[in-house]
Amino acid sequence: MKRLVILTVGVTHSGKSTFAQALEGQLPNSLIIDQDNHADFINTHYRALLPKQGPNRIKYAVTQTIVDYAVNQTSYHLILCNSNRHRHARLKLIDYYRNHGFTTVVVYFDLPDAVLQERVAHSQRSTSIFSKSSSFKAVLDRQQAESPDSGVIEPTAEEADHFFVIRNGDDAGDVIRQVAELAAPNFD
Numbered sequence: 001m002k003r004l005v006i007l008t009v010g011v012t013h014s015g016k017s018t019f020a021q022a023l024e025g026q027l028p029n030s031l032i033i034d035q036d037n038h039a040d041f042i043n044t045h046y047r048a049l050l051p052k053q054g055p056n057r058i059k060y061a062v063t064q065t066i067v068d069y070a071v072n073q074t075s076y077h078l079i080l081c082n083s084n085r086h087r088h089a090r091l092k093l094i095d096y097y098r099n100h101g102f103t104t105v106v107v108y109f110d111l112p113d114a115v116l117q118e119r120v121a122h123s124q125r126s127t128s129i130f131s132k133s134s135s136f137k138a139v140l141d142r143q144q145a146e147s148p149d150s151g152v153i154e155p156t157a158e159e160a161d162h163f164f165v166i167r168n169g170d171d172a173g174d175v176i177r178q179v180a181e182l183a184a185p186n187f188d
Contacts, residue, residue, distance in 0.1 A: 004030075004077040004183055005097040009084040009155050010109030010166075011143040012136055013119040019107065019172050020081040026180045027077055031070060034081040038062045071100050077183055078102070085143070087153040094160060104160040105179055110167050113144065 006023065008016040020032045039059050042050065049058050063082075070076055078097075084090045084106075094104050120136045143152075157163040162182060164175045 003102050004105055005102040006079045006105040006107060006179060007084050007093060008081050008107050011083065011116060012139045013116055013123060014109035014111050015166065015172065016081050016109060020079045023079055023176050023179060026176050027183055029075065030077040030079055032079045032081050033066055035059060035063050085152045090155065091159065105162045106155045106160040107164045107166060107175060108155050110165055
């Protein structure tokens, strides 16, 4: 059976979670793996384990444990609902999934800054996922200031077996349909 892994790539409030939920509804036998859920769990139940400085390694460890289980113990298509903006880490993920027989799909959310700023300004999302940031505006400002020098590089079509770009909300439905078609048994 052909399995897909769909990596969403984009800044906060670009639509990754909404897209992932809609795709899961259209892609039979699929599972969303969302680091925001892992961060919320850790912040709620294991806050004392969060680092005082540096990356949230416990969040990454929880995610990797869930990924390893899903890859090795299930037959699900996987939808990775993370930012995946650092090229080196993204390519490592793609290699990991290819080595486990997955067909790789990257969906890049390339929305205008004004749209993102508007979404953040009116966000109703819980901030319980934060271990350090104080607001989604602070996260977006930090993400928009990151440069290629820090490893944040836009994905390209060469990175994955299939590549899609979402530039506005109207693109999402068509991309969902195309990704779901990739899983169809007769798709070549």
